[in-house]
Amino acid sequence: MTDRDWREQVQALLGRATKLEAGEAKVMALEEAARLADIHGDTGMAFEVRGALIEAATFGGFPDRALVAFAWCRGQQQKNPQRFPEEPLLWKQKWVVGRLDEFPHVSRKQIEAALDDAEQCFARAGAGQRAMLKLRYQTARDMGDTALAESFWARWVEAPRDHLTDCRACDLDDELDHHIDRGEYAVVLEKARPLLEGRYGCAEVPHLTLGSVLYPLFKQGRLEEARNAHLHGYALVRRNQEFLATVGEHLEFLALTGNVEHGLRLFARHLGWALGHPSHRDRFTFLAAALFLVEQALDAGREREELALPRAFPLYAPEGTYSLRALRDWLAAQAEGLAAKFDARNGTTRFKELLFRTRRMREEVHPFPIPFPG
Amino acid sequence: MGHRFQVNLRGIIDLLSHHLYSSPGVFVRELLQNATDAIRARRHLEPDHQGEIRVELIEKQDGGLPTLFFSDDGVGLTEEELHRFLATIGESSKREALEARRNDFIGQFGIGLLSCFMVCDELLVVTRSARGDGRTVEWRGRHDGTYTARTSEHPLERPGTQVFLVARPAAAEYFTPERVRQLASHYGGLLPFPIHLTAAGHTEHLNPTPPPWRQEYASASERRAALLAYGREVFDTEFVDCIPLHSEAGGVEGVAFVLPFSPHFHTKQKHRVYLKGMLLSESAENLLPDWAFFVRCVVDAQGLRPTASREAFYEDATLARARESLGQSLRQYLVELATEEPRALQRLIALHGLSVKALALDDDDFFRLVIHWLPFETTLGMMTLESYRQSFPTVYYVTTLDAFRQVARVAAAQGLGIINGAYTHDTALLEKLPRVLPDAQVELFSPSRLAQRFEEPTAEELEAVERLLHVARAALEPFGCEVSLKKFLPAEVPTLYGDVDDGAFRRDLERARQESDALYAAVLEGALTEEREEERPQLCFNLLNPVVCRLARVRSSEQLKLSVEMLYVQALLLGHRPLRAQELALLNRGLLGLIAAGLDEDDAGTGEVH
Numbered sequence: 001m002t003d004r005d006w007r008e009q010v011q012a013l014l015g016r017a018t019k020l021e022a023g024e025a026k027v028m029a030l031e032e033a034a035r036l037a038d039i040h041g042d043t044g045m046a047f048e049v050r051g052a053l054i055e056a057a058t059f060g061g062f063p064d065r066a067l068v069a070f071a072w073c074r075g076q077q078q079k080n081p082q083r084f085p086e087e088p089l090l091w092k093q094k095w096v097v098g099r100l101d102e103f104p105h106v107s108r109k110q111i112e113a114a115l116d117d118a119e120q121c122f123a124r125a126g127a128g129q130r131a132m133l134k135l136r137y138q139t140a141r142d143m144g145d146t147a148l149a150e151s152f153w154a155r156w157v158e159a160p161r162d163h164l165t166d167c168r169a170c171d172l173d174d175e176l177d178h179h180i181d182r183g184e185y186a187v188v189l190e191k192a193r194p195l196l197e198g199r200y201g202c203a204e205v206p207h208l209t210l211g212s213v214l215y216p217l218f219k220q221g222r223l224e225e226a227r228n229a230h231l232h233g234y235a236l237v238r239r240n241q242e243f244l245a246t247v248g249e250h251l252e253f254l255a256l257t258g259n260v261e262h263g264l265r266l267f268a269r270h271l272g273w274a275l276g277h278p279s280h281r282d283r284f285t286f287l288a289a290a291l292f293l294v295e296q297a298l299d300a301g302r303e304r305e306e307l308a309l310p311r312a313f314p315l316y317a318p319e320g321t322y323s324l325r326a327l328r329d330w331l332a333a334q335a336e337g338l339a340a341k342f343d344a345r346n347g348t349t350r351f352k353e354l355l356f357r358t359r360r361m362r363e364e365v366h367p368f369p370i371p372f373p374g
Numbered sequence: 375m376g377h378r379f380q381v382n383l384r385g386i387i388d389l390l391s392h393h394l395y396s397s398p399g400v401f402v403r404e405l406l407q408n409a410t411d412a413i414r415a416r417r418h419l420e421p422d423h424q425g426e427i428r429v430e431l432i433e434k435q436d437g438g439l440p441t442l443f444f445s446d447d448g449v450g451l452t453e454e455e456l457h458r459f460l461a462t463i464g465e466s467s468k469r470e471a472l473e474a475r476r477n478d479f480i481g482q483f484g485i486g487l488l489s490c491f492m493v494c495d496e497l498l499v500v501t502r503s504a505r506g507d508g509r510t511v512e513w514r515g516r517h518d519g520t521y522t523a524r525t526s527e528h529p530l531e532r533p534g535t536q537v538f539l540v541a542r543p544a545a546a547e548y549f550t551p552e553r554v555r556q557l558a559s560h561y562g563g564l565l566p567f568p569i570h571l572t573a574a575g576h577t578e579h580l581n582p583t584p585p586p587w588r589q590e591y592a593s594a595s596e597r598r599a600a601l602l603a604y605g606r607e608v609f610d611t612e613f614v615d616c617i618p619l620h621s622e623a624g625g626v627e628g629v630a631f632v633l634p635f636s637p638h639f640h641t642k643q644k645h646r647v648y649l650k651g652m653l654l655s656e657s658a659e660n661l662l663p664d665w666a667f668f669v670r671c672v673v674d675a676q677g678l679r680p681t682a683s684r685e686a687f688y689e690d691a692t693l694a695r696a697r698e699s700l701g702q703s704l705r706q707y708l709v710e711l712a713t714e715e716p717r718a719l720q721r722l723i724a725l726h727g728l729s730v731k732a733l734a735l736d737d738d739d740f741f742r743l744v745i746h747w748l749p750f751e752t753t754l755g756m757m758t759l760e761s762y763r764q765s766f767p768t769v770y771y772v773t774t775l776d777a778f779r780q781v782a783r784v785a786a787a788q789g790l791g792i793i794n795g796a797y798t799h800d801t802a803l804l805e806k807l808p809r810v811l812p813d814a815q816v817e818l819f820s821p822s823r824l825a826q827r828f829e830e831p832t833a834e835e836l837e838a839v840e841r842l843l844h845v846a847r848a849a850l851e852p853f854g855c856e857v858s859l860k861k862f863l864p865a866e867v868p869t870l871y872g873d874v875d876d877g878a879f880r881r882d883l884e885r886a887r888q889e890s891d892a893l894y895a896a897v898l899e900g901a902l903t904e905e906r907e908e909e910r911p912q913l914c915f916n917l918l919n920p921v922v923c924r925l926a927r928v929r930s931s932e933q934l935k936l937s938v939e940m941l942y943v944q945a946l947l948l949g950h951r952p953l954r955a956q957e958l959a960l961l962n963r964g965l966l967g968l969i970a971a972g973l974d975e976d977d978a979g980t981g982e983v984h
Binding site: 019025028029031032034035036038064065067068069070071072074075076078100103105106107110113114117198224227228231232235238239308310311318319320370371372 | 812
């Protein structure tokens with residue numbers, strides 16, 4: 001391959017990537033471009049391409065690929081800080097570090113080390129505490145350390161904004177979790193209003209928000225609004241596996257409102273994402289919701305179901321008929337397995353409790369028919 | 375009697391012009407909306423009332439500022455209602471509150487009037503209510519927040535409302551005959567009540583015909599021609615075809631135009647939508663199902679709710695049902711093409727294959743109808759699934775570009791067709807095949823298995839290459855690569871590197887670990903340990919290749935090992951696999967070794983001569 005050839009190929013791949021929607025194809029095109037640059041020893045190009053790759057992987061549902069690309073950039077940065085300054089990597093570091101806890105094989109100690117390291121990097125860049133406090137809050141929350149999470153939350157929301165903090169829409173959306181955890185549903189809905197009314201928005205808001213408010217709306221008896229949030233929100237997230245957990249929230253909502261048939265179709269459509277999803281936390285959210293849904297289907301007297309499940313599914317049946325009991329057992333084993341791994345790593349019981357919460361939802365079911373959006 | 379608004383009027387006007395409206399020109403829409411609402415309200419009282427709207431531009435001969443005059447014969451307002459709208463506006467200092475007011479007649483009337491202050495400083499409203507005591511009320515408002523309201527000395531002969539706007543000097547551009555005509559036709563061209571515009575001494579009926587999809591035509595082809603001409607006029611595009619749209623839910627009617635080019639599949643098509651005949655938006659996005667991005671449409675809806683920005687419809691259950699029905703209209707069109715004009719469908723697939731594929735994915739019956747006409751990229755070129763299946767009873771596919779690149783050349787040389795499933799929807803469509811057509815055989819193809827299909831060497835040949843195999847296995851073991859030896863075409867390919875599904879990513883991961891610092895190397899180690907698969911990549915030597923045949927006869931084990939290692943590195947690089955640290959060392963060592971070996975030979979040769 002001549003020098004010109006491969007540079008043209010890289011440019012063609014980059015061009016192709018910009019035209020693709022968020023997702024695997026886009027990530028793969030950028031990975032291919034990075035490999036070409038690597039083969040030809042063009043570190044500068046390889047570094048630049050990986051910048052785009054980290055972003056595409058983060059927003060396209062491949063946090064593992066973002067992590068690998070970041071680790072490579074980080075290595076170059078450390079070896080040659082003159083050529084590759086730290087600052088432009090910080091924003092990406094935030095994306096990557098914020099998701100480490102979603103891989104159960106990454107140890108607690110490693111997560112803490114990565115957080116401490118990020119804190120030092122941010123401090124060197126003259127950033128305030130806000131971005132770090134949020135990262136620490138979210139990590140502690142995800143890992144089930146409630147007391148620690150609460151203390152970081154209180155400090156985070158009071159810390160002033162600066163050039164490395166997330167956009168207002170994201171920050172506001174992330175604030176909702178705290179109130180959801182505490183069952184403050186009215187507060188959630190009040191705080192979410194500017195996001196739902198479209199006054200603030202970004203690449204992931206209101207996509208995420210419309211999933212988060214489903215349960216609060218349901219609990220407040222605002223079913224029509226919940227249905228609209230479902231229809232609107234699902235349309236926004238259905239094409240990007242980055243939103244697997246949000247799809248899980250939609251499944252849970254459909255099960256809660258007795259829309260089992262509709263829910264099963266969504267489950268079948270998105271199970272493929274869950275099977276290979278790099279974020280095991282998002283897998284858990286989806287599978288736990290699916291478990292609840294299938295339990296609902298069984299309660300409704302369904303036994304066997306025609307479902308278009310993907311080939312990678314371990315119980316895959318080419319003719320497409322599945323026993324719901326077998327499905328339930330498989331989902332339960334998966335969800336419990338993930339919960340056990342996370343709880344063991346975290347040294348807490350959060351995931352077991354999340355499963356328990358899902359199991360208790362049977363008592364909250366309140367039928368409210370919703371048309372299938374197609 | 376002079377009144378003052380309860381609120382800072384300038385603030386509200388600012389709010390309107392900066393946050394609610396895209397351009398000052400929308401005051402024409404607002405006045406038409408008010409007139410329309412008033413006529414509809416009057417029809418509630420008097421079902422036989424026809425209703426009409428008159429617009430007149432009065433230009434001064436002396437060069438003074440022009441005046442615009444709007445009048446309708448709608449329900450009119452009583453004095454009490456006039457005061458009420460001012461009061462409601464007083465409460466509406468927020469955008470959301472203003473929006474909420476739009477839902478009632480009086481509120482909308484007030485907001486509509488206020489929008490006029492974007493282009494004028496003073497407004498005169500003369501109105502007589504069909505419900506009141508027959509009095510005519512006159513309201514004169516100024517942009518500074520003062521107004522007067524009183525019984526008019528020039529009573530109107532019949533109920534209705536007249537609005538007079540004197541142009542603000544800076545906004546005189548909105549008060550020319552061309553501009554007024556353009557704005558009024560733009561917003562009100564589909565209104566069901568006649569609009570007459572008088573300007574420059576000439577009166578014109580701006581909306582003499584109903585929307586083209588509601589007109590009668592002598593024949594289907596005439597209808598098609600008329601609709602396509604309309605599409606050309608609206609979107610300035612020569613469309614391929616037009617499809618009537620209809621939905622009970624939301625009361626939607628209109629026409630979809632088939633684009634003459636393939637759009638990027640993440641471009642949202644911007645549709646022109648009317649709400650009860652009034653133009654709502656030229657860029658509504660959420661009207662059709664996701665898959666239907668091959669059309670742009672014009673529709674009029676009777677019962678959908680606009681969002682605050684008035685740029686789209688509010689996402690509610692009615693819209694979901696309407697979207698479903700409109701999707702059905704489009705689907706019906708495709709089904710008719712499939713059954714009656716398959717050639718036309720094939721042309722459409724060539725342009726809009728992605729839309730058709732997306733629909734086929736969600737819809738089994740449609741899938742059955744079109745799947746065989748859909749084109750796929752294969753190792754033997756583009757072909758429809760039908761022609762592929764005629765040659766290959768089992769459908770083989772790979773899911774990534776990388777895998778496709780690995781197998782493409784060799785598979786093509788073998789005459790083996792493998793489908794590239796890396797494009798949007800293709801893998802999902804193929805995996806759906808056996809579910810919908812139970813006789814179809816579909817198999818995922820792994821590049822590491824390509825070698826299994828090659829011709830095995832005979833026992834004799836195998837014996838001759840036994841040492842090569844042995845040395846190669848030992849040499850490549852440290853790199854986690856297995857070795858096999860087969861006979862395959864093309865003969866000029868010495869080896870084939872077949873990787874496992876996520877092999878490329880695993881190598882990226884390992885290289886990143888080697889390149890990164892201690893902290894991230896450890897983090898990646900955590901990620902690496904998970905779910906390691908048993909399957910390993912494979913280097914398959916081609917016994918039909920002359921170099922490989924010669925290698926089998928090399929006596930020096932050292933030389934043989936070196937050659938094997940170099941073939942391995944070459945295979946990696948040809949397969950776009952950047953080298954890991956240990957492979958890079960191999961390459962460096964190997965190059966030196968080969969040069970040294972070459973020099974030795976040369977030395978030996980020189981020795982003979984002397």
